[in-house]
Amino acid sequence: MIDVAEHLAAVLEAARPLPAESHDVAAARGRVLRHPVRAAVDVPAFDSSAMDGFALRFADVTAVPATFRVVADLPAGTDLDPTLDTAEAARIMTGAPVPTDATAVVPFEDTERGLAGGLDPVTVVAAPRAPGAHIRRRGSDVSAGDLVVDAGVRLTAAWIGAIAASGVGTVSVSRTARVAVVSTGSELVSPGAPMRRGQIPESNSVLLAGLAEESGAEIVLRTSVPDEGDGPRRAIAAAEEAGADVVVFSGGVSAGAYEVVKNTLGDLMRFDRVRMQPGKPQGFGVTPRGTLLFGLPGNPVSAAVSFELFVRPALRALEGDAEVGRTSTRVALAGGWRARPEKTQYVPVSLDRTDPAAWVARPTERGPRGLGAADGLAVLPPRESDVAPDELVTVALW
Template structure:
């Protein structure tokens, strides 16, 4: 058997990142930025008012001032001002060059209601520059705004747009084909006869791929006999797939169709993990990545998390290949397995924000549906005591 880290390293070594594409920043949310973005302009681009109120000059005590201008946001006016003058100004408007501070309207006698009538300032500015956002105080032209290798969130694309950049270089979504194997499989909702089961793995794995940011271009199933896997690869490549994920057909049985038909393209290993010991991986001559996962749904889901998801993120150039992790107490303890790392679906009790607790979910697909993460139980000779701390990868 080989370690999880060894199998993952072989997979990541085979990954060739996708060619970047230009995309309008407004259409780039969810994509991975391939090159760093630097500000095209100063932010803000001029000294601007941080408050609705009155721009004043050299005012150090309460006074009644003459209002010489009205400055809404977007104006290009720059009225001259003497001591004793004020300009009514709105948030975001350019501050007159001669002004030294802004007085919020709440600190005047009548607020904004007086229009261009004289304004009575009842609280003088606390210091020169009060309530003025100086040019470039957020970002200077040329400053780094967003680094490469991160997935673009709404906040990140907002920061990019605010810095005057309209297009970015990102990875497109990885294209995935999902293929379930098994002559016993029928479509969910179909009437079952003896020996048949609903086909759920392609639904599960396609959903996990989409949650990882990929586009699913093919979802199908093949029988345990014949050259179905090879025909599925051909269909996947015709659809532009970067990755083909098989579930089932990779173990040691007599009808392991993936293992029996794709030995020239894939390597099949036993990995020191539970669940999910049998694993397959390879590449086609065209460069399509091939994954062979176990057929048990929980094993398939765990295997996807450990091996397929990091590969999909690496294809996009994402620097974060894994899930966010926390250290939490595992309720009830756990029986360890020497020689195998265990990955246990758990639900999380967050009622005490200072001390989360993880509880293993029931075995099988129902428990998988309740899981909020995977607890990692390292290989060890002694069992875990109740409330022992474990690492949980958050879903």
């Protein structure tokens, strides 16, 4: 057997970043940046008011109350820059340019009548704390040329908002990975179809296609092939015709007599036993055109865990994502667990967050329903002694 890390290293070595493409920043959420983004403008682009109130000269309001003549009204978006003489102020709204002569902004709450007086004289009853009070200086957030987001970051709504605010309209991002999912087995029938003795609903392609889409990939083919014939090779040809970057097989990779993937693709894929439970039998290879081939076990939970450990990191690496793994945390494992000295165990768990300071991980029931209820995987490395009840373990969060 080989270690999980060894198998993953071979996968990531083959997962070369996909071509980059230019996208409008508004359409780039979920994509991975391929080049750093630097600010095109200062943020703020000018000295602006941080409050609704009155712009004035700080030296004129060292003693309060102090009354000022209001000489201008400055809404956001104005280009006016009124001159302010002694005891003169401009009514100003949040985000509006601060007059060049002003050295502070007094919030309307610190005046006698607030904003209700319009351009009538205003009386300040509480002095600003210092020169520059409530003024956001030009470039105080970001200066033109500053790094906004580095390459390798998957763009969230907050990141694309920051990029747009810095004056950048287009970004270079990775193309979406294209995935084909192929289930194997002569016993498979479509979900909901009539079944005879010995047949089962085909669910792995639905499961794995969903996991791939949740990882940001595009599904270009989803199909099943029987245990006889050259179905896997024909599926690869169809996948590559559809533009697939990755083909994921489930089933047909173990040691039985009808392991169709292993029996037909030995020239393209290597088949290993990996020190993990579930999911020991694994296949991986690359076609002459560079398409990544994954052979996962047929058991749905084993297939899902294998996808999580190997396929998902590969999809993220194809996009140039700087973070290919999951966020993990240390959590008490309720009830403990039986140790396995020869392999790492990946246990689907639900998280009890009743006490925010002390989460508890509870193993879910076996089978697909338990997988659906899981919040992550408890990772239990090889060890001789069993995991004690409420012992802290690492949980990779889904």
